[in-house]
Amino acid sequence: MAIAGRLVGSHRVRWLCVLDREQDEPCPPSGVEFCSVRTTVPPFRSALARIFELSSETRLMELCRDDPPDVVHCIAFGAAASVQLPWLAGRLGIPTVVSVDPADALCHRGTLVDERGATCTTLDDAVRCADCCLSATPGGLGPIAAWLGRRFMVFGDASPWPSRTAMLNRLDSTIGGLVVERNVIVDDERDRVLLESVGVAATVLPRNDVERLGKLYERLGRSE
Secondary structure: OEEEOOOEOEOOEEEEEEEEOOOOOOOOOOOOEEEEEEEOOOOOOOOOOOOOOHHHHHHHHHHHHHOOOOEEEEOOOOOOOOOOHHHHHHHOOOOEEEEOOHHHHHOOOOOOEOOOOOEOOOOOOHHHHHHHHOOEOOOOEOHHHHHHHHHHHHHHHHOOOOOHHHHHHHHHHHHHHHHOOOOEEEOOHHHHHHHHOOOOOOEEOOOOOHHHHHHHHHHHHHOO
């Protein structure tokens, strides 16, 4: 999560980084103002808790109120911080850019690879997604947790494990948060097509294309 500061003469950048409590802080680039938010990443079985994170929302609002930036650029949407960050910045009248990796936004496992190891093309089938997430897989549930999750299916939406409604709510929260954004960017054409398939318009603008990103920041900053 990056916040671009006042765009006068040169770029001033503040980097709001959401970290697990045990995670080492990254080394920010020279000249970048670094601030972090420490949180405990919820367990994999808590599908919605992993995309909503109050402390990052609160810190973003504080930074935007105390020293309003010209542009907020949200990175790793759906993976490292609350999916509500772009919406919150927009409610304060700050132009927002959102970098999206479809695997993070559309897949609770963050891979777009199903439990059999095949590339997943079923992006909006909540029943299929819940079944996949209740399978024991590396980076997901372990064998015992997967067994328990399937036993809890008899409780329907009351189950604390991934369920059809939890997957629907996760997808609606991520896609709904992106549909209203005017500056969604992706790294390549394949990612653009994936987002388009679920109704999200995006522009191919790789995050390492510093020159084009700078021009986008400047255009949005002038339109503030």
